[in-house]
Amino acid sequence: MGFEKEASSSSHVLHVPRFPREDTPLLSKSRHLSSQSKTFANVFIAIVGSGVLGLPYTFKRTGWVMGTFTLVSVAFLTYYCMMLLVHTRRRLESRHGFSKIASFGDLGFAVCGPVGRFAVDIMIVLSQAGFCISYLIFIANTLAYVFNYSSPDLKPRILGFSAKSFYIWGCFPFQLGLNSIPSLTHLAPLSIFADIVDIGAMGVVMVEDVLIFLNQRPVLQAFGGFSMFFYGLDTRDIITTNFGTGLLSSLVQLGLSVNLFFTFPLMMNPVYEVVERRFCEGRYCVWLRWAVVLVVSLVALLVPNFADFLALVGSSVCIVLGFVLPALFHLMVQKEELGWKGFVLNGAIVVLGLILSVSGTWSSLLEIFSPKA
Secondary structure (H helix, E strand, C coil), rough: CCCCCCCCCCCCCCCCCCCCCCCCCCCECCCCCCCCCHHHHHHHHHHHHCCHHHHHHHHHCCHHHHHHHHHHHHHHHHHHHCCCHHHHHHHHHHCCCCCCCEEEEEEEHHHHCCHHHHHHHHHHHHHHHHHHHHHHHHHHHHHHHHCCCCCCCCCCCCEEEEHHHHHHHHHHHHHHCCCCCCCCCHHHHHHHHHHHHHHHHHHHHHHHHHEEEEECCCCCCCCCCHHHHHHHHCCCCCHHHHHHCHHHHHHHHHHHHHHHHHHHHHHHHHHHHHHHHHHHHCCCCCHHHHHHHHHHHHHHHHHCCCCHHHHHHHHHHHHHHHHHHHHHHHHHHHHCCHHHHHHHHHHHHHHHHHHHHHHHHHHHHHHHCCCCC
């Protein structure tokens, strides 16, 4: 299974790295590069992302009952598979003497050799870059909606560019600067600022929901499935565009855009760790980072719909990364100790994950490329 005396990297053996690498622990024991508050800010802003904004549209597509069931099931499976990774690592450490399994990629190599590490690396790159593409789509569509909503032209142009292209390219030079920051510790102040903006915007929305409910007594409006109750079949892929025009609505949408703007470099950090380890021997390379930002921006220009693209990323990459690979690695490492129930459960997660990944990817691609009325 590709086991060595120590945990392995793409070069077959994990040595103590001289440069920050994907196999370098986020919080080093030898030197404290970050405080707990900065770490919490980075983790919080990485979790509370653009997917929340697409939940109402998801409930519109799946229905209230199926949407709720799917959301609860995904939460349970995510926790279960996360614990499978922990158990797999502990088993490798106790049985084979591994001491430096510090990342998902290390675990993949320890179980499946270079193929396992490559599979994990490519999934991490595609998922994180996919999220950042959705961020740019949201920011561009939101700014176009806020500043060009009153234009009589259904497709207004700014300096010869479409509104979406203009705002994406407007963000581009600033993202080059932000993504040149080499350390997560240095990104923490931006994460804290983005957290404040995010919580403030969400708080304004929830207060507005309560006021609407008390004054008009409609079905409750809130982020997630309840928004679908309020807007029904008119629910849009980005729920904030359902709020209409007005100062409060514009401030909420701009706040969420600012949040995602500063979240972008944080979410791209795992991508840089992988590509710099593979192409620059773990050394910081600003030109490589700029090239990745350029590719992400170009892809964002070609994708028309925010929610459908998120569905594509989730079904094609995140299912494999979050469910299939953890269950597969656990099954391969502990197949001798697992009873038939554990074997069947892990096998079912792998098979079901692959089926949902293929079908979901196909469905999302059809939705993206199908002609819109």
